[in-house]
Amino acid sequence: MKTCLVVDDSSVVRKIARRILEGLEFEVTEAEDGAKALEICQRQLPDAVLLDWNMPVMDGFEFMGHMRRLPGGDQPKVVFCTTENNVAHIAQALSGGANEYIMKPFDKDIIADKFAEVGLIPVGQAMV
Amino acid sequence: MTPTEYEYLRKFLKDSSGLDLSADKQYLIESRLLPLARKAGLSGIAELVQKLQAGSRTLITDVVEAMTTNETFFFRDKVPFDHFRDHIMPEIIKARAGRRSVRIWCAAGSTGQEPYSLAMCLKEMGAALTGWRVEIIATDLSQEVLEKARAGVYSQFEVQRGLPIQMLVKYFKQTGETWQINPELRAMIQHRQLNLLHDFAQLGTFDVIFCRNVLIYFDQDTKINIFNRLARQIEPDGFLVLGAAETVVGLTDTFKPIPERRGLYKPNDPRAAAARPALAAATPRMVAMAGQ
Structure with missing residues (x-):
């Protein structure tokens, strides 16, 4: 079973994301900010990270920079999931090593499409 | 919707757009045409059917469009x-x-x-x-x-x-x-x-x-x-x-x-x-x- 780390300071968003990702057969762990997410990644890297941008302590962009420099840190697929919905932020995320980008609000279809896009789930599964 | 109204709409859609609805698609018609009927100030499907029978041209176009428009997305099916x-x-x-x-x-x-x-x-x-x-x-x-x-x-x-x-x-x-x-x-x-x-x-x-x-x-x-x-x-x-x-x-x-x-x-x-x-x-x- 593939693993996904959901990083968001809103427990509601984490809960919704968890339900969607478990439906796509991911084993889900949660972190409420970038620093806690980094601790988890230092122990074990997930296959995927669903990543909010604005969070207390350490934001998503800074977390991604640290995670990418860990041994094997180039492997996880990072999918941003944020209310930052402008081209400047998207371009910054992509050049910083993000694989995909979701603009909130999101739903199951968008997550499935984006995860299929980066090869985390088969394309057919996104159609269901 | 009465069976007569459903049959009328089935035939109407078949003739005007080729859309071939099976006998059990009442829900589809209701979900698409009820909002349209309300927007047009009509009480429901029955009145909509009356207007179609009377030959309301704008309504005919609207009904065909509402029934034949489908969700699509970029690179669908990849x-x-x-x-x-x-x-x-x-x-x-x-x-x-x-x-x-x-x-x-x-x-x-x-x-x-x-x-x-x-x-x-x-x-x-x-x-x-x-x-x-x-x-x-x-x-x-x-x-x-x-x-x-x-x-x-x-x-x-x-x-x-x-x-x-x-x-x-x-x-x-x-x-x-x-x-x-x-x-x-x-x-x-x-x-x-x-x-x-x-x-x-x-x-x-x-x-x-x-x-x-x-x-x-x-x-x-x-x-x-x-x-x-x-x-x-x-x-x-x-x-x-x-x-x-x-x-x-x-x-x-x-x-x-x-x-x-x-x-x-x-x-x-x-x-x-x-x-x-x-x-x-x-x-x-x-x-x-x-x-x-």
Whole structure:
């Protein structure tokens, strides 16, 4: 079973994301900010990270920079999931090593499409 | 809705758009037509049926559009676009190296996601198509849908369905909460209103026809009729792309499936196809282009 780390300071968003990702057969762990997410990644890297941008302590962009420099840190697929919905932020995320980008609000279809896009789930599964 | 009203609407839709609803699609009619009836200030389906029977022209158009408009998204089903990039276009680039032109028809172009996805595929091919004349004709039954396709403006929700984020950044411009596809890509596509039940010979011949997720709504005879007419509009070495739930098998021998490439078909007998009189009209244009 593939693993996904959901990083968001809103427990509601984490809960919704968890339900969607478990439906796509991911084993889900949660972190409420970038620093806690980094601790988890230092122990074990997930296959995927669903990543909010604005969070207390350490934001998503800074977390991604640290995670990418860990041994094997180039492997996880990072999918941003944020209310930052402008081209400047998207371009910054992509050049910083993000694989995909979701603009909130999101739903199951968008997550499935984006995860299929980066090869985390088969394309057919996104159609269901 | 009474059985009589349902039967009337079934027949009305069949006659006006070819839409072939089975006997158990009451829910579909209610979910699409009740909002429309309310918007028009009518009390419900019964009054809507009365107005249709009285021949209200605007209402007829609205009802057909509401029933035939379907959800779509960029790079829908993904596989056909992989075929387009990896198989169809490489063959066409080889076969048309002399005249350097390609004509593509999206026969159910809907709100534009399919033709724009093809336009993006072509743009991504870059230098391989430099100096080529590329024509994409996108047709749909619905005027409202065509206007949306022409504008190329999509909501944040729509641009997140099937469209890789790199493509969004590269080919769209953000305006507030909406995203508009670049003028350069918009200019690659001609949008035209067309009912597939009517004659479409005037569109000329095509190298590629995408006709996805529309024939499923037609009955068998209508499907056969459309396939046979599509065969007259396709080059002998052209490609037909159907939706995942559609096939020519058991309906017509004018096209044959390409093994290992689901949804992809070729005209069956190039010589027989070339001998069909309907192609004659298109031939001078091709000759003229080859001579340019």
